């Protein structure tokens with residue numbers, strides 16, 4: 771279950787962000803999971819519940835998106851069909867959907883005096 775080690779390194783990243791902003795803890799952690807990331811969102815959630823503190827995990831499941839190398843159109847891949855809908859080129863590159871990554875962290879900053 772490699773989601774556990776993924777979540778562990780995710781939380782290390784989150785800790786560094788919290789520390790760099792001088793915050794107390796993370797309130798919300800948002801990640802992006804694509805269909806080609808090899809990551810199962812449900813397992814990520816389970817590992818997060820096990821390893822994290824009180825922060826909320828938000829998982830954005832993004833579609834697999836590619837860009838055409840010839841005309842640079844961006845399109846969502848359906849059924850893993852790597853063909854540009856605009857010019858029928860097969861030379862395409864994945865631009866989104868092949869990764870598990872940290873998108874944003876909302877940090878709880880201890881001093882809220884200026885609100």
Ligand SMILES: [Zn+2]
Pocket residue numbers: 838839840841842843854855856857858859
């Ligand atoms: Zn194209």
